[in-house]
Amino acid sequence: MRSRPGLDRKAHVILDGTLVPIRGPHLRRHANGDWKEISDSSGNHSRSEGHIPRRPLASPPHWRLSGWPGLLLGARVPLRIATRVGAGSATMPPFRTPNPPRETTMRTTEVSNRRIAVFCGARPGSDPGHLRFAREFGTALAQRGLELVYGTGGGVMGALAEAVAAAGSGITGIVPHSLREQQNADSPRGTIFVVRSLHERKALMYRLCSAFAVLPGGIGTLDELMEVATWNNLCLMDKPIVVVNHLGFFDPMLEMLDHLVRQGFLTREERRLIQVAQSPDEAFDLLRIGVPEPGTV
Numbered sequence: 001m002r003s004r005p006g007l008d009r010k011a012h013v014i015l016d017g018t019l020v021p022i023r024g025p026h027l028r029r030h031a032n033g034d035w036k037e038i039s040d041s042s043g044n045h046s047r048s049e050g051h052i053p054r055r056p057l058a059s060p061p062h063w064r065l066s067g068w069p070g071l072l073l074g075a076r077v078p079l080r081i082a083t084r085v086g087a088g089s090a091t092m093p094p095f096r097t098p099n100p101p102r103e104t105t106m107r108t109t110e111v112s113n114r115r116i117a118v119f120c121g122a123r124p125g126s127d128p129g130h131l132r133f134a135r136e137f138g139t140a141l142a143q144r145g146l147e148l149v150y151g152t153g154g155g156v157m158g159a160l161a162e163a164v165a166a167a168g169s170g171i172t173g174i175v176p177h178s179l180r181e182q183q184n185a186d187s188p189r190g191t192i193f194v195v196r197s198l199h200e201r202k203a204l205m206y207r208l209c210s211a212f213a214v215l216p217g218g219i220g221t222l223d224e225l226m227e228v229a230t231w232n233n234l235c236l237m238d239k240p241i242v243v244v245n246h247l248g249f250f251d252p253m254l255e256m257l258d259h260l261v262r263q264g265f266l267t268r269e270e271r272r273l274i275q276v277a278q279s280p281d282e283a284f285d286l287l288r289i290g291v292p293e294p295g296t297v
């Protein structure tokens with residue numbers, strides 16, 4: 001699918017393969033911190049064609065910032081996403097759709113303790129065991145009733161997403177335009193947010209999930225792991241992290257963290273921010289993701 005002229009640089013959402021430009025009502029942040037995303041009235045993601053408003057918005061939507069992003073970045077990250085969403089819709093050229101878009105309603109998706117972001121390789125790696133393990137992890141994730149948030153790539157990420165989809169669980173991908181152009185644009189699964197920059201992508205990924213798991217990958221994976229660990233460490237976020245150390249893949253990195261402790265650059269307590277599991281089940285147990293709050297069952 002070639003991107004439509006004028007939309008390439010705009011933030012948009014792809015719902016099960018259908019491109020939908022983002023405007024205020026499609027992705028809205030509420031004062032209570034929730035994001036809302038498009039779904040049809042039955043709660044399923046809309047498969048209707050993208051809809052561009054015929055009139056510019058009279059005024060930008062109102063966005064309120066709360067929590068760690070506001071504190072951390074002087075409210076810039078969410079504000080930029082929010083502003084783009086509103087301003088972008090006003091400047092997008094209209095395009096014709098064969099069928100008029102269905103009316104969409106909103107479904108709150110942000111505050112879900114069932115979404116887990118998984119960082120892992122865009123490449124398959126040299127050991128086929130990594131792909132096998134990613135599939136195993138994806139299946140276990142879906143069997144726990146969890147949903148995946150990930151970077152929409154191939155390699156280990158692709159194997160993971162395939163397994164989650166095959167097991168019938170929800171997937172949310174977040175990708176910047178620059179990477180999406182390099183990828184196969186015809187194979188999105190679930191909902192894909194296409195954003196402008198890597199920074200927006202990471203901010204949205206971190207926001208949408210309630211925990212992080214890390215599978216084998218390269219420097220992108222390590223970057224994301226170290227960033228979320230740092231944000232937790234600085235109390236900008238409080239979301240559990242687990243490294244799944246299948247086949248000892250992460251041993252050298254864990255040794256490096258121990259080295260940091262010995263050298264006085266990391267306290268023992270901070271070191272424990274990065275938990276380590278050997279199996280999917282152990283990882284989900286450590287994250288306590290999807291576990292109902294006491295007294296709710």
Ligand SMILES: CC(C)=CCNc1ncnc2c1ncn2[C@@H]1O[C@H](COP(=O)(O)O)[C@@H](O)[C@H]1O
Pocket residue numbers: 118119120121122123150151152153154157175179216217218219220221222224
């Ligand atoms: C083959 C190649 C370089 C493709 C790049 N294409 C990518 N597509 C999607 N996400 C990516 C990509 N590169 C890095 N990332 C992000 O960084 C991690 C993977 O990077 P890496 O392969 O470990 O370092 C993922 O968690 C993902 O969020």
